Amino acid sequence: MMSETNPLLSRVADAVYWMGRYIERAENVARYIGVNLNLQLDLPLDPAHQWQPLIDTSGDTESFQKRYGVATQARVIEFLAYDTENPSSISSCLRSARENARSVRETISSEMWAQINAMYLQIQSQRSMPEPERLLDSLREIRMGCHLFQGVTDATMTHNEPWHFLELGRKLERADKTSRILDVKYFMLLPSSKEVGTPYDDIHWAAVLKSVSGFEMYRKKYGRITPRDVVDFLVMDRDFPRAVHYCICCANESIHTISGTARGYYQYRSEQLMGQLLSELDYTSTDTIIKGGLHEYLDALQHKMNEIDDSVRTEFIARASQSQSQSQTST
Amino acid sequence: MQLEDYALQGFHDEMFDESGVARPEAKLLLDTIGALEDGQLQRFQRAAERRLVQMGITFNVYGDTGGTERIFPFDLIPRIVRSEEWNWIEIGLKQRIRALNLFIDDIYHDQKIVKDKIVPDEVIRSAVFYRPQCVGLNPPLGVWCHITGTDLVRHGDGKIYVLEDNLRVPSGVSYVLENRDLMKRTFPQVFEGLRVRPVDDYPSNLLQTLEDIAPAGAEGKPVVVLLTPGIFNSAYFEHSFLAQKMGIPLVEGRDLVVESDAVWMLTTKGRRKVDVIYRRIDDDFLDPQAFRKDSMLGVPGLVQAYRAGRVALANAPGNGVADDKVVYAYVPQMIRYYLGEDAILPNVPTYLCWRDADRQHVLANLDKLVVKAANEAGGYGMLIGPHSTVAEQEEFARRIQAHPREYIAQPTLALSRVPTLIGDHLEGRHVDLRPYILYGKDIHVLPGGLTRVALRKNSLVVNSSQGGGSKDTWVLAESLNGSRDGDAA
Numbered sequence: 001m002m003s004e005t006n007p008l009l010s011r012v013a014d015a016v017y018w019m020g021r022y023i024e025r026a027e028n029v030a031r032y033i034g035v036n037l038n039l040q041l042d043l044p045l046d047p048a049h050q051w052q053p054l055i056d057t058s059g060d061t062e063s064f065q066k067r068y069g070v071a072t073q074a075r076v077i078e079f080l081a082y083d084t085e086n087p088s089s090i091s092s093c094l095r096s097a098r099e100n101a102r103s104v105r106e107t108i109s110s111e112m113w114a115q116i117n118a119m120y121l122q123i124q125s126q127r128s129m130p131e132p133e134r135l136l137d138s139l140r141e142i143r144m145g146c147h148l149f150q151g152v153t154d155a156t157m158t159h160n161e162p163w164h165f166l167e168l169g170r171k172l173e174r175a176d177k178t179s180r181i182l183d184v185k186y187f188m189l190l191p192s193s194k195e196v197g198t199p200y201d202d203i204h205w206a207a208v209l210k211s212v213s214g215f216e217m218y219r220k221k222y223g224r225i226t227p228r229d230v231v232d233f234l235v236m237d238r239d240f241p242r243a244v245h246y247c248i249c250c251a252n253e254s255i256h257t258i259s260g261t262a263r264g265y266y267q268y269r270s271e272q273l274m275g276q277l278l279s280e281l282d283y284t285s286t287d288t289i290i291k292g293g294l295h296e297y298l299d300a301l302q303h304k305m306n307e308i309d310d311s312v313r314t315e316f317i318a319r320a321s322q323s324q325s326q327s328q329t330s331t
Numbered sequence: 332m333q334l335e336d337y338a339l340q341g342f343h344d345e346m347f348d349e350s351g352v353a354r355p356e357a358k359l360l361l362d363t364i365g366a367l368e369d370g371q372l373q374r375f376q377r378a379a380e381r382r383l384v385q386m387g388i389t390f391n392v393y394g395d396t397g398g399t400e401r402i403f404p405f406d407l408i409p410r411i412v413r414s415e416e417w418n419w420i421e422i423g424l425k426q427r428i429r430a431l432n433l434f435i436d437d438i439y440h441d442q443k444i445v446k447d448k449i450v451p452d453e454v455i456r457s458a459v460f461y462r463p464q465c466v467g468l469n470p471p472l473g474v475w476c477h478i479t480g481t482d483l484v485r486h487g488d489g490k491i492y493v494l495e496d497n498l499r500v501p502s503g504v505s506y507v508l509e510n511r512d513l514m515k516r517t518f519p520q521v522f523e524g525l526r527v528r529p530v531d532d533y534p535s536n537l538l539q540t541l542e543d544i545a546p547a548g549a550e551g552k553p554v555v556v557l558l559t560p561g562i563f564n565s566a567y568f569e570h571s572f573l574a575q576k577m578g579i580p581l582v583e584g585r586d587l588v589v590e591s592d593a594v595w596m597l598t599t600k601g602r603r604k605v606d607v608i609y610r611r612i613d614d615d616f617l618d619p620q621a622f623r624k625d626s627m628l629g630v631p632g633l634v635q636a637y638r639a640g641r642v643a644l645a646n647a648p649g650n651g652v653a654d655d656k657v658v659y660a661y662v663p664q665m666i667r668y669y670l671g672e673d674a675i676l677p678n679v680p681t682y683l684c685w686r687d688a689d690r691q692h693v694l695a696n697l698d699k700l701v702v703k704a705a706n707e708a709g710g711y712g713m714l715i716g717p718h719s720t721v722a723e724q725e726e727f728a729r730r731i732q733a734h735p736r737e738y739i740a741q742p743t744l745a746l747s748r749v750p751t752l753i754g755d756h757l758e759g760r761h762v763d764l765r766p767y768i769l770y771g772k773d774i775h776v777l778p779g780g781l782t783r784v785a786l787r788k789n790s791l792v793v794n795s796s797q798g799g800g801s802k803d804t805w806v807l808a809e810s811l812n813g814s815r816d817g818d819a820a
Binding site: 006007008009010011012013099102103104105106107110113114117118121161165258316317 | 384385386387561562567571572574575578579580581582583585586596597598599600603
């Protein structure tokens, strides 16, 4: 149970929730661009196959095509990292995270604010894609900057109600991104059955794991790379911090801490939905998921997480306020 | 660093006496600066500016849709105030704020000062910021002006004068605290040697002042909030800074509702009652039911809840009547009328253009006087005679004749100067000083305050919108002959 603290303004809850989501989103985008750059050096594919899936993962296929046309490396990186008109680009995510942080500066710690501001100023000064030699470093800096923000947050902010809203946003975003990466890569990799079991297949799946920083941890647990075990690891693992199951466990903790409802019970629809999803992850098996179709499963999972996001906002954030004009949507 | 070329140019300097010798209180600092390698001070200056950007200590530039944020320019060379002088200023400020508070209370009640013909009736009736909605209001403890930022200047005669009172929503105190933080990093050894009075307890004193005025019947610890117009306001940094330092919620109008004459904030657990609001929104935008109907920033019904005594506002609405520069001219008479004392801090002599004799004098001397609009702030609507063109003087002459009540004039003051880092050397720049006065159960004056500096050469305008910057202000804790002089007055 959380001790009695100051009341939390709904607007502030909304802002810290989105701050958490945006930082997490920026980190994930930086992560999969970096891995794809690496992958390309090992396995040059034609750009449409190499880079288009990244756009598909982010869910912005249509707006990309309209503005950039055919996917090439340079265009995709520009769009995903530095394009200020793309609301999901790293640059835009950091700007939005900072806008939200700015509106709740009195709630978060000064160190958190300073870190978000530093990342924002860094990418602002960049404006467009750095030279190839600098690109990987620059993406790494963004990733490390986001990690630093998380560390600073954990160490300097009381783990109170606003912290749990931040955490909730962060974990829901992360679960969503992991499931999308898996969905797109699985769809893309599996049909090329002539490559199953070849070194290419191995490198591709390793790339999927690397894009969520899971390669080393996967190896320790499973050894050889198989699609089935990758799914098991990224969806079902309870301990790996980027696995869907782990994220939902944390999100469930946070929502119960916020509401004050005992674990295993619910007062709010968001708690009910979260509990249902968690039980499902607790008691289903990877083989059942694959048999029923991984894509179908992940699609349903994303849908459920969107529903949770909606009900959290209706029940805790928009409930009391007259004019919610946030137009931020989950992708 | 070379200090020999520093020129006084006939102005009163806060660091050097008339013969160019360092004043005793400035000696340690000047010795420290003199001992720095060439370029070191500039490196300190750049590091300080970088830190301001990194911490996002910025203000938004109005009318810039690109969302440009700038830092408020900061100069590393502080202004130093002797202990004895400060003690006297503090007594003067407390006297003045008491009288002004009594005046505002009187104006919205019996208007005795008008009936006794000390302040002319027509001056009050024509005051732009007089608020009939406030007649008969009884704020908690009888205090109207809880937070005041009085502007002081030192003239060539060496005397300190009050330039303006700023009784509505004065800003800038966050820069005082941030500047001090920067200075402690830059000159730790000088701080140690000089015993500068600390300013860091301002947020605690401010919170105490706000808790003091909680309405009777507030249960337990009063719920205090800071009401901001939002992140696009130029002073937003200060709003979030003060809320953070006091540990109170920073709210916007849309976070509050009024029901059954009480004010509630909208939280994740439903509504919570609010007892005290430190509002950083002007009267006009506070409550669309009471003031401007088109205000999107305020809270409908707030003034009614205030009138009903269910919530306290700091500052009280209606204070603007005493910020009118025509009313300002009567403050020495107010002090005599309400307190039976002579003013300790003098006003700048002021010509009121609605008086025929004054107006004639002003029109004949536009090239020598400073003309100000009675109800403008921020350095707008001002003519500085000696620095103006004939065309500008003619324009002001037309305005004065058309709206005499709206203009006052004062002699052009030779504001004192403080050495300021310009490029790689120090030059004198004109300054003023804004101390902050808190009025709850007691009156607290922040030692020092915001020293604003006109960074443009020869400029007398210190406002940030007109090329002004700021400096730290060091009030010494003890007199230089050794006696401790901390909490006198």
